[in-house]
Amino acid sequence: MLALVCIGITAATELALNQNLMKQLDTQLGAASYRSALMYPEPNRPGWHHEHSNYPRPGPGPRFLDAPGQPAGMVAAVVSEGTTVDAGYLTSSGTRAALSDKAQSQLAAISGSRNPTTLDLDGLGRYRVVAAPSRRGGDLIVTGLSMSDVDATSVRMLVIFGIVTAVALAAATIAGLVIIRRALAPLRRVAATARKVADLPLSRGEVELPVRVREGDANPSTEVGQLGSALNRMLDHVAAALEARQASETRVRQFVADASHELRTPLAAIRGYTELTQRMGDDREAVAHAMSRVASETERITRLVEDLLLLARLDSAQPLEREPVDLSRLAVDAVSDAHVAGPDHQWELDLPEEPVMVTGDAARLHQVLTNLLANARIHTGAGTVVTTRLSTEPTQSVLRVIDNGPGIPTALQSEVFERFARGDTSRSRKGGSTGLGLAIVSAVVKAHNGTISVASSPGHTEFTVRLPLNGWQPPAEPLESVS
Secondary structure (H helix, E strand, O other): OHHHHHHHHHHHHHHHHHHHHHHHHHHHHHHHHHHHHHHOOOOOOOOOOOOOOOOOOOOOOOHHHHOOOOOOOOEEEEEEOOEEEEEEEEOOOOOEEOOOHHHHHHHHHOOOOOOOEEEEEOOOEEEEEEEEEOOOOOEEEEEEEEOHHHHHHHHHHHHHHHHHHHHHHHHHHHHHHHHHHHHHHHHHHHHHHHHHHHHOOOOOOOOOOOOOOOHHHOOOOOHHHHHHHHHHHHHHHHHHHHHHHHHHHHHHHHHHHHHHHHHHHHHHHHHHHHHHHHHHOOOHHHHHHHHHHHHHHHHHHHHHHHHHHHHHHHHOOOOOOOEEEEHHHHHHHHHHHHHHHOOOOEEEEEOOOOOOEEEEOHHHHHHHHHHHHHHHHHOOOOOOEEEEEEEEOOOEEEEEEEEOOOOOOHHHHOOOOOOOOOOOHHHHHHOOOOOOHHHHHHHHHHHOOOEEEEEEEOOEEEEEEEEEOOOOOOOOOOOOOOO
C-alpha cells in the first residue's frame, strides 16, 4: 500500500512538474519567436554593420540567431510558400550550425500551426516549436527551443522519488516487522496457551485445567486482550464443565455401587431361602416361613426399583401433571397416614385459615410430604414431636416438617439429599428405608421449580419446602441423571 501511495505521489508530482516546466518553456518560446519575427528581415539600423560589431556572424541559418538573448540550442527556419528557404540552430558555443534536410522538412511541416508543438528533430532531439508570421507578409518564422532541460529535470525527479520510495519502503518494512512482532506477541502467547490446553488429556478422568492467559494479555481495551479474556472465560467454563462431568461420573459410580449393594442383600436372602425351601421337603411351616421371607425381600427390591425408576423419570425431565393442588388437604392426609404408621410419635399440624393452592402433580407432592414424615418417623425415637406447618409468602408457599429428635450429623447434612445417603445403615434397612426418600423429595421439588433445604441441630431438625404460588413451568434444562 505504501508503494502504491508513493507511486501515486510520484506520478502526480511528475505530471504537475512537467506541466509547469512546459508552460515556462512555452513562455520562453513565445518570447524567442516574437523577437525572431521582429528581426526578420534584418532591419537597417545604425550599428548593426559597423566594423566592431559581432552581429551578424557568418554561418548557416537566419542571422537573427545571433541576436542578443537568443538561448543556446535554439533552432530557426524561414519558410516561404511551404518550403524552407533558410534554417539553422545555435550551438552551445554560440555559433550557427546547419540542420539536416529531414529536420528542415519537419519544421516546414508545422509552419501552418500557430500553437507550440513538440517535435523529435532529426539529429537534435526533442524540441518545442512554434510558427509566427514575419514582418514581410509572405514568410513564416519557425522557432524552436530544446526540451533537454525539461526532460533532464523530469528524469532527476523520477530518480529522486525512486530513491525516496525505496528508502521509505525499506524503513516501513523494518518498522512494520518490529511493530507487528511486538503487537502480535500477546497473540502468540494466547495461541501458546491454547496449544497447551489442546495437549491436555481432557477425555476422561479427573482433569485439572490450570492453564490461563496471563492478566497482561487479557486486557479488554485491546483486540488481542479481548481474545485473551474470552479464552480465559471459555477455559473457566470448560473447567467447570469438566468438574461437573467428573462429579457426575463419580456420582454414577457411587450410585451403581450403592444400588448393587442394596440389591445384593435381598437377592442373597431370596437365594438362601429358596435353597433352604428346596432342602426342607415336607416341612410346610418352614417352607411357609421361607416363602414369606422371599416375598418380603421381593417387595423390598420392588420398592427400590420403583424409587430408582421414579428418580430416572424425574432426572430425564419427563412432564408431570399440571393441575391445581390443595396443599392443606395433602398435609392433612399425609399427617393422618403418618399417625397410623407411627402411633408412638406425636404428630402436630399447623395450617393457615385459607387453603394453600399451587399448580403441580398432586401424587408427587403427596409423596414429598409422605417421605418427609416417614424420614422423621424412621430416624427419631418414640415420643418425638413432629410438626407439619404450612404457610404462605407473597409469591410462594412454605411447607415445614419439624421434629425435636436427635438431629442430623453435621457431616451428613450436605449429603442428605443424595442417593443412598443414610446416617444409620442398619436401622434404615430394618425400618424399610431404601435411602432414596429424600433424593426423591429433592427431585420432585426441583421439578416443580421449588427449593428444599434442611437445618438441623440436636433437638431441632427442620426441612423447608418452597413452591411457587402462581404455577410452575418445566425446568429449563433436564435435571442431572445418574440412572
